[in-house]
Amino acid sequence: MPASNHPLRAANPIIPGFHPDPSICRVGDDYYLACSSFEYFPGIPIFHSRDLVHWTQIGNVLDRSEQLRLPASMPSSGGIYAPTLRHHGGRFWLIVTNCAEGGGNLIVTATDPAGPWSDPIPAPGVPGIDPDLAWDEDGTCWCTGAGISQVRLDPATGRTHGSSRQLWSGAPGAQAPEAPHLYRIGDYWYLLIAEGGTERGHAVSIARARTPDGPFEPCPANPVLTHRGTRHPVQNTGHGDLVQGPDGSWWLVFLGVRPRGGTPGWHVLGRETFLAPVTWQDGWPVVGEVTLDLAALPWPLDPAPAEERRDDFENAELRPYWISVRDRSAEHCTTKERPGWLTLRARGGSLDEPDVVFTGRRQQHLTCRARTLIDPSEGRGGLAVRLDERHHYAIEATGTHVQVIARVGDLRTVVAEQPVPAEPLVLAVTVSDPTSSRGPLAGPDVVSLGVEASDGTFTSLAELDGRYLSTEVAGGFTGRVLGMYAARGAVHFDWFDYEPLDG
Ligand code: 6LW
DSSP states (O other): OOOOSSOOOOBSSSBOSSOOSOEEEEETTEEEEEOOOBTEESEEEEEEESSSSSOEEEEEEEOSTTTOOOOTTSOTTOSEEEEEEEEETTEEEEEEEEOSTTOEEEEEEESSTTSOOOOOEEOTTSOSSOOEEEEOTTOOEEEEETTTEEEEEETTTTEEEEEEEEOOOSSTTOSOOEEEEEEEETTEEEEEEEESOSSTTOEEEEEEESSTTOOOEEOTTOOSEEOTTSOOSSEEEEEEEEEEOTTSOEEEEEEEEOOBSSSSOBOOSOSEEEEEEEEEETTEEEEOOOOSBOOOOSSOOOOOOOOOOEEOOOSSSOOTTOEEESOOOTTTEESSSSTTSEEEEOOSOOTTSTTOEEEEEEOOSSSEEEEEEEEOTTEEEEEEEEEETTEEEEEEEOSSEEEEEEEETTEEEEEEEEEOOSSOEEEEEEEEOOSSOOGGGOOSOEEEEEEEOTTSOEEEEEEEEGGGGSHHHHOSSOOOEEEEEEEEEEEEEEEEEEEEOOO
16 A cells, blocks of 8 residues: 555545535446536536445546536526446446436447547437446346336347336335336345435435346345434434445435534535445345444545645646536637636626626535635626525625625525725635534634734624525535636636635
8 A cells, every 4th residue: 555644544524525425336456436516517527435424526427518508597506416337338428417408318428537528429219317237147237227117228229129128116106216226235136216305304205126027026124224313413314325345235316415503504615425234134224324434444445535625726727616597618718828828808797697607616614714815906896605596695896896795595695795905815614613502503614704913813704694594595416616706807716725624
């Protein structure tokens, strides 16, 4: 194992921040994992690991505008839902639903999961969302989707054969049977699904059959994973995918959230990717305890990848964790105009508009700090904590002033304003624990927005309750993204720092 100064920590979530609907695939000693991305471009972050614990983002599957068009007419939390990533016949296959108008189910392939991925192959005969791919011994490809329904598919052409059939609908009366994954394990075909909706009632259930098309027998112990009605710090657990660890043991990757504060509890980072051990009893999987510290793993861990705190925009290509709202054309987002700076050019839309020019990275820690050096001399823009068009806080530089803007649903207000010298300045956002307990009325966190002097002193202009930038308030499927935006003209950013403050 390579030497490293990084501690061999094994923490859950294994991929923190808004990284929901994980699909995992093992090829030899390597693991790859892909997630949903909704209204953000590029789409579908893809990660690599060799120990199931430390993950490095190696790219985005849909990173060319020819592969992914997300129109301004598409609401936030529309777009790219729930991929399935598989390896078959020497290639990687990914099937996914684009919920934008004119989207539908599509397939992309690659020989290297870091890319390039092919142009999308439309699969119009595949109904619904959450499609899965599984090949049987004869090479027939079975595509199973939410509902739970199934159709035979030629993934190379996207053509389906025959009509789709319903296989199972989970527990009687349960809402939203979805997120199926079908596997041959030993003598059975296992159909793993999510049910109960992706909120507090979320769960994972399983059924098995002798053939990939059923009939399926539900596990008597269903749901095999749920935290509904518990005090567990990880809630909404569901939407899983099974994988074998390096030692042959079984594991489940799944999504969960970390609500905080009083009642009903607010989660602000979106749905994150977690890992739990799986054992087998009588031919059924038993999901072990979900812990925030995966201390005792039965194989050696690789060193944790170094966390990048500062991006100084010296590279021509943006790093893979940067995401933009709906599209990212060079005309509106470039490092080439002023080398060493990121230039964002407004399209006319403010953060309240679907065509806002915004580039950010996911908030991945419960407490953290983000800072950026902005030159607003040719426009107006700033640093924002974004959940969607209707839910965000921002500190905006106008050239003569800085303003803190809060948008919560139908309300938009300038919370604070202060004159500043007409020169580049450091804008900062700190997300911290609430300072005083308000019991059942406590929020999940406090978002402070302000400016930093050249000696590093932070002046907070506003301290805002974080609950209004949570999924429980805003709705939807995403989580907070911290980033830079342009509201008018061209705005230049010299660097962006993201610093975890947890622990
Ligand atoms: C996804 C569905 C779900 O398609 O939420 O958690 C939807 N499960 O399976 C969006 O992520």
